[in-house]
Amino acid sequence: MTDIINKLSDRLLFAIPKKGRLHEQSLSLLKGADLNFHRRNRLDIALVQNFPIALVFLPATDIPKYVAEGNIDLGITGQDEVAESGANDKIDEILELGFGKCELQVQVPVVGGATKVEELVGKRIVTSFRSLVGKYFDELDKKYLTEEQKQAGVKTKIKYVSGSVEAACTLGLGDGIVDLVESGKTMKTAGLHPVSTIISSQAILICNKNPSNLSLVSKITSRIKGVIAAQKYVLVNYNIQRIHLEEAIKITPGRRAPAISPLEDNNWVEVQSLVSKCEVAEIMDKLEEIGAKDILIHEIDNCRV
Numbered sequence: 001m002t003d004i005i006n007k008l009s010d011r012l013l014f015a016i017p018k019k020g021r022l023h024e025q026s027l028s029l030l031k032g033a034d035l036n037f038h039r040r041n042r043l044d045i046a047l048v049q050n051f052p053i054a055l056v057f058l059p060a061t062d063i064p065k066y067v068a069e070g071n072i073d074l075g076i077t078g079q080d081e082v083a084e085s086g087a088n089d090k091i092d093e094i095l096e097l098g099f100g101k102c103e104l105q106v107q108v109p110v111v112g113g114a115t116k117v118e119e120l121v122g123k124r125i126v127t128s129f130r131s132l133v134g135k136y137f138d139e140l141d142k143k144y145l146t147e148e149q150k151q152a153g154v155k156t157k158i159k160y161v162s163g164s165v166e167a168a169c170t171l172g173l174g175d176g177i178v179d180l181v182e183s184g185k186t187m188k189t190a191g192l193h194p195v196s197t198i199i200s201s202q203a204i205l206i207c208n209k210n211p212s213n214l215s216l217v218s219k220i221t222s223r224i225k226g227v228i229a230a231q232k233y234v235l236v237n238y239n240i241q242r243i244h245l246e247e248a249i250k251i252t253p254g255r256r257a258p259a260i261s262p263l264e265d266n267n268w269v270e271v272q273s274l275v276s277k278c279e280v281a282e283i284m285d286k287l288e289e290i291g292a293k294d295i296l297i298h299e300i301d302n303c304r305v
């Protein structure tokens with residue numbers, strides 16, 4: 001341990017979620033960006049071999065605080081965690097990473113629960129997001145509690161639990177809960193449904209306002225951007241008769257312009273263009289309809305676009 005700590009000075013410190021939903025995808029981003037490291041068993045610090053960077057494995061919840069106030073320069077966490085930490089002003093959100101997408105929702109029992117969020121004012125709400133939920137219900141209290149209730153000191157009670165929040169209504173701890181929803185399976189299984197959404201979130205790359213090595217931050221950011229772009233796009237290749245080229249270009253305009261190369265047969269050209277992965281099937285259908293042949297789709301490992 002001490003040998004690693006002695007090597008930390010002069011290294012950019014980069015915080016990575018040590019477990020949970022963001023862990024695996026954060027590691028695969030580091031791999032795509034070619035940051036090579038070996039993490040010793042149980043050790044939360046790993047030196048990057050090919051850059052003056054040290055990775056620090058921390059709970060996603062704590063990462064905004066470290067980036068805002070500690071010596072950590074860069075970090076991966078969720079937008080929800082940044083909002084909950086209240087550190088928004090002290091850090092820069094550099095990049096949305098496109099994974100860890102979820103919504104923070106107010107949920108109530110399907111049977112016998114409130115039908116609208118305002119029916120929860122003055123009641124008990126269970127959550128792990130104390131600060132966001134406190135602020136949210138403070139506003140609802142101001143709006144929906146009667147003057148008599150306010151004078152009697154009635155307030156919505158926010159109760160903190162650290163996980164398995166969806167169990168709280170069944171176990172009698174709350175009248176409603178606030179927790180993250182992605183597929184909605186956990187919520188549904190617990191017999192809950194949403195009555196409002198507080199925020200939408202995804203994983204982000206965050207940076208201290210005064211990072212120790214700005215040029216290295218920029219380099220890592222563009223590498224990560226490249227990995228994310230590569231996941232969004234595929235390269236399409238096809239042959240088309242010149243007479244249909246104009247229509248073809250409309251279907252695959254590329255990010256700047258498609259690359260067009262002549263074929264031996266002068267009536268035909270080959271077209272190469274970047275297309276968005278989520279539109280690829282529709283694009284192939286349209287190309288086929290205008291007579292494109294030999295349509296090939298290539299995955300991209302990495303790119304700078």
Ligand SMILES: Nc1ncnc2c1ncn2[C@@H]1O[C@H](COP(=O)(O)OP(=O)(O)OP(=O)(O)O)[C@@H](O)[C@H]1O
Binds near residue numbers: 077202
């Ligand atoms: N179901 C989900 N779908 C997508 N993203 C999620 C989901 N749950 C959490 N996240 C995102 O991941 C972040 C970390 O949450 P997660 O629950 O994975 O961490 P953890 O609480 O440290 O781990 P664990 O729950 O395994 O103890 C959240 O702040 C949120 O941004």
Ligand SMILES: O=P(O)(O)OC[C@H]1O[C@H](OP(=O)(O)OP(=O)(O)O)[C@H](O)[C@@H]1O
Binds near residue numbers: 020162166179182187
């Ligand atoms: O909408 P879904 O796809 O079902 O995902 C939502 C669930 O995922 C997270 O829980 P996690 O697995 O991290 O467990 P935890 O409650 O113990 O933190 C979140 O707290 C929800 O419970």
Ligand SMILES: [Mg+2]
Binds near residue numbers: 020163
């Ligand atoms: Mg969790």
